[in-house]
Amino acid sequence: MKELRDLDLNLLKLLQAVVETRNTHQAADKLGISQTSVSRGLAKLRETFGDQLFIRKAHGVEPSELAEKLAEAADEMFTPLVKVVESYQNFDPQQFKGEVSIAMNIFMLEQWGDGIFSALSEALPAASFKLVYWQEQSLNEILNGQIDYLLLFSQFQLPQEIYQHHLKEIKLSLIARKDHPVLSKSTALEDIHHLPITRILADGINSKRAPVEDFYLARGYKANIVLTTHSIRVLLNKLKHSDALSFGSTLVTENEPELSCYPLPTIPKEMRTIQINGGYLQSKRGFPLNQLLHQTIQNFFDKMIQPEK
Structure with a gap:
C-alpha cells in the first residue's frame, strides 16, 4: 500500500462517485470528467489500496468492503473541510442556522445568562443555542470543538490551545x-x-x-x-x-x-476585584462565527455598568 500522504484528494472524490454509482461511465458523468480519467484514477487507487478495491461485473463494478469504508471516511473528512470553507466564504449571521454552544461558570449563567442569550439571539437570529454551566468534562469538549465559546473567571487555568481575552473587571x-x-x-x-x-x-x-x-x-x-x-x-x-x-x-x-x-x-x-475572561480555540481565531461571538459578548459586558453601591 503506497504512502497515503501522497494521495491526490481528487482520487477520493472519484472513489466516492464509483462507490455510489457502481459504474465508471456514470461516475465520469457525475464528476464531469472523461472515461479515460476515471480509468487512470482507478488504476492509481488500486496501486494505493490493492487490486481488489473494485471487482468488475458485467454491468459495472462492485466496491469491496474497503472501498465502501474509504468512501465513508472520505465523506467524514470532507465535511469539516467544507464547513471551514463555508464559515469563511458564506457566513451570514442573519442566515446562520447552526447550533452555538456556550459554556460558562454557573454563577455567570445564573447572573447574566438571560442577557447573554438575548444578545446572542439578536446577533444570530436563526441559530439554535446551548448555554451550559462549566463542568469537569467541559475542557475536553472545547478542545474537541463541541463548545464554541467559554466564559470563566481569570483564576481558572486553561491550556495554551485556548485563546483568552479580558471581558470585564468586577469590583468586589x-x-x-x-x-x-x-x-x-x-x-x-x-x-x-x-x-x-x-x-x-x-x-x-x-x-x-x-x-x-x-x-x-x-x-x-x-x-x-x-x-x-x-x-x-x-x-x-x-x-x-x-x-x-x-x-x-x-x-x-x-x-x-x-x-x-x-x-x-x-x-x-x-x-478587591475579579476578572471575567472569554475564550475559544486558538485554531478558530480566524473563524467569522467565533469572532462574532467574541464581539457580541464583549459588547454585552461593555454596556454593563457596575453600581457604586
Whole structure:
C-alpha cells in the first residue's frame, strides 16, 4: 500500500462517485470528467489500496468492503473541510442556522445568562443555542470543538490551545442585609471576623479552602463559613434573613432592595476585584462565527455598568 500522504484528494472524490454509482461511465458523468480519467484514477487507487478495491461485473463494478469504508471516511473528512470553507466564504449571521454552544461558570449563567442569550439571539437570529454551566468534562469538549465559546473567571487555568481575552473587571465589596447591625458601623476585620460567611462555588477555582479562608487565617482568625453553594438565589436568601455576609459585587444586589453593599476590610489588592475572561480555540481565531461571538459578548459586558453601591 503506497504512502497515503501522497494521495491526490481528487482520487477520493472519484472513489466516492464509483462507490455510489457502481459504474465508471456514470461516475465520469457525475464528476464531469472523461472515461479515460476515471480509468487512470482507478488504476492509481488500486496501486494505493490493492487490486481488489473494485471487482468488475458485467454491468459495472462492485466496491469491496474497503472501498465502501474509504468512501465513508472520505465523506467524514470532507465535511469539516467544507464547513471551514463555508464559515469563511458564506457566513451570514442573519442566515446562520447552526447550533452555538456556550459554556460558562454557573454563577455567570445564573447572573447574566438571560442577557447573554438575548444578545446572542439578536446577533444570530436563526441559530439554535446551548448555554451550559462549566463542568469537569467541559475542557475536553472545547478542545474537541463541541463548545464554541467559554466564559470563566481569570483564576481558572486553561491550556495554551485556548485563546483568552479580558471581558470585564468586577469590583468586589461586602454584601449583607440592609442596616446590618455590625457592618453599618465598621467593616474592619477585627470587628467582623466572627460574622458568618456565605460563598459561591466557582468550579475549577475553589480548592478545599477558599481565598477568604486563607486571608482570615493569615490574620489570625478562622472564617465562619456557614453556606457554600452554586445557587445565587440560595445565597441571597441566606443573606437577607441572617447576619451573614458574602464577598461579592454590587451587580448581585442591583435588584435586591433588602441587601446592601459595604466597604471591604483592608485586604490584598488581588482580592478587591475579579476578572471575567472569554475564550475559544486558538485554531478558530480566524473563524467569522467565533469572532462574532467574541464581539457580541464583549459588547454585552461593555454596556454593563457596575453600581457604586
